[in-house]
Amino acid sequence: MSERDLGTAAANTWCPGCGNFAVLNALKAALGTIGGERGGLEKIVLVSGIGCHAKIADYVNVNSFYSIHGRVAPVAQGIKCADPSLTVLGFAGDGDAYGEGLEHLLFAAKRNTDITMVIHDNRVYGLTTGQYTPTSPLGFRGRSTPGGTVEPPLNPLALLLAAGASFLARGYSNRMELLKETIAAAVAHRGFALVEVLQVCATFFNRYADYNKRVYELEGHDPSDFEAAMRRAREWDYTGDAPIALGVFYRAERPSFERAARAEAAPDRAAAVRAFLDGRAEA
Ligand code: SF4
Numbered sequence: 001m002s003e004r005d006l007g008t009a010a011a012n013t014w015c016p017g018c019g020n021f022a023v024l025n026a027l028k029a030a031l032g033t034i035g036g037e038r039g040g041l042e043k044i045v046l047v048s049g050i051g052c053h054a055k056i057a058d059y060v061n062v063n064s065f066y067s068i069h070g071r072v073a074p075v076a077q078g079i080k081c082a083d084p085s086l087t088v089l090g091f092a093g094d095g096d097a098y099g100e101g102l103e104h105l106l107f108a109a110k111r112n113t114d115i116t117m118v119i120h121d122n123r124v125y126g127l128t129t130g131q132y133t134p135t136s137p138l139g140f141r142g143r144s145t146p147g148g149t150v151e152p153p154l155n156p157l158a159l160l161l162a163a164g165a166s167f168l169a170r171g172y173s174n175r176m177e178l179l180k181e182t183i184a185a186a187v188a189h190r191g192f193a194l195v196e197v198l199q200v201c202a203t204f205f206n207r208y209a210d211y212n213k214r215v216y217e218l219e220g221h222d223p224s225d226f227e228a229a230m231r232r233a234r235e236w237d238y239t240g241d242a243p244i245a246l247g248v249f250y251r252a253e254r255p256s257f258e259r260a261a262r263a264e265a266a267p268d269r270a271a272a273v274r275a276f277l278d279g280r281a282e283a
Pocket of ligand 1: 013014015017018019020052122126127200201202203204
């Protein structure tokens with residue numbers, strides 16, 4: 001199926017210049033490269049939450065499910081556990097994933113459920129016209145904080161790495177080719193994968209000029225090195241003007257939750273789990 005075929009007839013209502021267009025196009029391009037490897041496009045399920053990002057479910061011609069605010073990760077995990085042959089991608093905003101849904105996200109990472117989460121991190125609640133989110137910088141002035149925020153932002157990559165994410169990456173909506181490659185790599189990964197996308201909200205928090213000056217692509221970085229990944233994740237604290245790394249920070253192979261759970265449910269439970277952990281059996 002071509003990228004054109006992956007489109008739908010739904011009218012697009014994102015603002016001109018919105019970074020969501022780049023995420024959509026990168027996703028379509030990535031699906032074109034990974035569809036066969038992961039069982040074909042009919043095996044793809046896209047889950048979205050609530051927010052501007054969520055409309056992506058309307059714009060891609062694959063199986064999709066609109067969930068509720070903060071609940072993209074549990075819905076995606078439920079679908080994957082019900083049918084492990086499916087390839088499940090969750091799309092959530094920063095308010096959705098790092099605010100309302102943070103606990104769900106951390107436990108999905110801890111369990112290593114084989115899903116891909118793409119976080120549209122525009123660092124503002126765009127759909128509700130500009131309130132601060134967990135990743136808005138200190139001092140952010142918006143509808144709910146006209147005098148500026150007085151609390152520092154979360155560092156979601158450092159947090160997710162500590163929680164056990166087995167694949168962690170960052171993309172940027174103004175670096176399309178890298179974003180496409182990063183999403184494709186995340187979907188190919190067998191385990192919990194998270195791609196944070198610096199998705200610029202052109203209307204309420206336009207960061208193009210700032211990000212364009214500061215982003216750089218990781219080179220000479222060993223993604224199997226946990227400590228190195230944590231150093232890179234901490235390089236920028238979401239408030240200061242440090243360089244901002246893009247690319248794959250961390251990648252590790254370990255058993256995924258849904259396969260381990262199926263092994264546990266087998267008649268000879270102990271033997272099945274041992275065989276699975278030894279790599280001798282597909283659970
Ligand atoms: Fe995109 Fe911001 Fe407009 Fe929402 S409000 S569609 S995030 S530019």
